[in-house]
Amino acid sequence: MTLDKNSQYHHGDVPSALMSAALIRIKQDGVEKLSLRALARDIGVSQTAPYRHFKDKTRLLVSLARAGFAKLAMEQQAAAHHKLCLDNLIAVGVAYVEFAMNHPEQYKLMFGSKIENRCQHPDLMESSMASFQVVLNQAVIGVESGLLVDKDPHYLAKCCWANVHGIASLLIDGFYDNLDIEFKDFLTQQITFNIRGILKEPALIKV
Amino acid sequence: MTLDKNSQYHHGDVPSALMSAALIRIKQDGVEKLSLRALARDIGVSQTAPYRHFKDKTRLLVSLARAGFAKLAMEQQAAAHHKLCLDNLIAVGVAYVEFAMNHPEQYKLMFGSKIENRCQHPDLMESSMASFQVVLNQAVIGVESGLLVDKDPHYLAKCCWANVHGIASLLIDGFYDNLDIEFKDFLTQQITFNIRGILKEPALIKV
DNA sequence: CTAGGATGTAATCAGTGTAAACATCCTTGT
DNA sequence: ACAAGGATGTTTACACTGATTACATCCTAG
Numbered sequence: 001m002t003l004d005k006n007s008q009y010h011h012g013d014v015p016s017a018l019m020s021a022a023l024i025r026i027k028q029d030g031v032e033k034l035s036l037r038a039l040a041r042d043i044g045v046s047q048t049a050p051y052r053h054f055k056d057k058t059r060l061l062v063s064l065a066r067a068g069f070a071k072l073a074m075e076q077q078a079a080a081h082h083k084l085c086l087d088n089l090i091a092v093g094v095a096y097v098e099f100a101m102n103h104p105e106q107y108k109l110m111f112g113s114k115i116e117n118r119c120q121h122p123d124l125m126e127s128s129m130a131s132f133q134v135v136l137n138q139a140v141i142g143v144e145s146g147l148l149v150d151k152d153p154h155y156l157a158k159c160c161w162a163n164v165h166g167i168a169s170l171l172i173d174g175f176y177d178n179l180d181i182e183f184k185d186f187l188t189q190q191i192t193f194n195i196r197g198i199l200k201e202p203a204l205i206k207v
Numbered sequence: 208m209t210l211d212k213n214s215q216y217h218h219g220d221v222p223s224a225l226m227s228a229a230l231i232r233i234k235q236d237g238v239e240k241l242s243l244r245a246l247a248r249d250i251g252v253s254q255t256a257p258y259r260h261f262k263d264k265t266r267l268l269v270s271l272a273r274a275g276f277a278k279l280a281m282e283q284q285a286a287a288h289h290k291l292c293l294d295n296l297i298a299v300g301v302a303y304v305e306f307a308m309n310h311p312e313q314y315k316l317m318f319g320s321k322i323e324n325r326c327q328h329p330d331l332m333e334s335s336m337a338s339f340q341v342v343l344n345q346a347v348i349g350v351e352s353g354l355l356v357d358k359d360p361h362y363l364a365k366c367c368w369a370n371v372h373g374i375a376s377l378l379i380d381g382f383y384d385n386l387d388i389e390f391k392d393f394l395t396q397q398i399t400f401n402i403r404g405i406l407k408e409p410a411l412i413k414v
Numbered sequence: 415c416t417a418g419g420a421t422g423t424a425a426t427c428a429g430t431g432t433a434a435a436c437a438t439c440c441t442t443g444t
Numbered sequence: 445a446c447a448a449g450g451a452t453g454t455t456t457a458c459a460c461t462g463a464t465t466a467c468a469t470c471c472t473a474g
Contacts, residue, residue: 166373
């Protein structure tokens with residue numbers, strides 16, 4: 001099939017139109033309220049048309065989540081541009097939380113349980129690994145260079161991941177309010193605490 | 208009103224019957240699939256009866272979440288029975304994650320976004336603070352005794368919270384699989400990494 | 415012992431996910 | 445060039461759901 005932009009085949013590109021509409025809707029009303037029928041109305045198509053392109057609602061959500069994972073990994077990778085591994089670890093963490101703050105609903109979709117039984121969607125699981133891979137790379141470098149504690153980099157990377165994921169989730173759900181310092185300072189401080197814990201020489205970081 | 212167990216007033220105690228039925232259902236099918244009508248059928252009551260006791264579905268979820276928060280705080284408090292503050296910090300974290308693993312669906316309800324706009328439920332927000340308070344207490348002791356870094360205990364407690372919340376969430380959603388060491392060892396290791404980061408003398412913990 | 419609030423019900427509305435049957439379009443093989 | 449057939453879209457329908465309304469019943473307080 002070769003459909004270019006001039007094709008008049010009914011609509012043009014229902015799948016991506018649905019995805020765009022969905023991103024707008026979740027930003028506005030939250031993931032919980034997303035409805036296939038409303039999306040269909042948005043893009044001017046019958047309420048069963050989406051089923052020609054997505055097996056069910058879950059598959060549409062999976063697509064949205066995968067796009068989110070890809071974007072997240074890209075932003076993390078872009079943040080890891082420093083010379084020092086330590087700086088990279090912090091920057092990658094900050095980028096992670098900032099992504100979550102900028103796209104809270106998509107983030108919820110990626111990590112929340114709106115997509116039931118994510119194990120049944122191997123493509124989704126694979127996409128979600130891209131973000132972890134960025135952290136893991138830095139962890140490997142950190143261990144090899146002697147910056148980090150001499151442990152399996154997987155464990156160290158997971159420690160970092162859990163930390164930023166916890167911060168992001170709690171922030172999104174409003175459990176981190178009432179702070180009296182600048183947000184970015186706070187964020188960096190929190191992440192630094194955590195990374196200090198996996199340093200071979202924690203004295204490197206003055207707190 | 209004074210309803211004892213012998214009361215024959217239609218049903219007896221619809222609210223708590225609903226809560227029990229709900230806990231069973233979410234354990235079985237997950238929070239996402241919980242339906243008021245199904246609950247009403249479960250306890251043998253008309254589908255609108257629940258609305259006499261809960262303003263809407265959200266209020267029932269709030270009750271479930273509050274019960275969860277109370278239980279979580281209790282288990283954490285029970286875990287903080289060591290003499291050394293350091294041991295308590297670790298134990299409280301382990302208890303937190305273990306609660307999440309034992310009641311994953313209730314945990315999702317407590318922290319996920321199934322309850323929309325939790326800020327509009329002050330009672331819920333208040334309940335959720337009980338768990339944090341346990342950690343905060345230990346953080347205060349830790350700072351005063353010179354064990355922890357000399358920072359506002361709130362920041363240190365939040366650091367601990369974010370860490371265990373991240374671990375719990377990722378575990379529940381299956382992002383922490385494929386580990387080749389014993390679970391409890393892994394968990395303790397991860398939490399210890401984090402706490403090491405807020406120690407005044409990280410050398411205290413040999414990793 | 416009666417008024418009135420608390421509790422329960424039936425009937426109904428609007429919204430959802432999804433399946434089945436049918437219509438139409440576009441590409442592709444001959 | 446044109447028929448075949450798959451891809452795409454629609455209509456209709458079913459089985460759910462949360463929630464509101466009007467009404468019936470129960471229990472208790474004055």
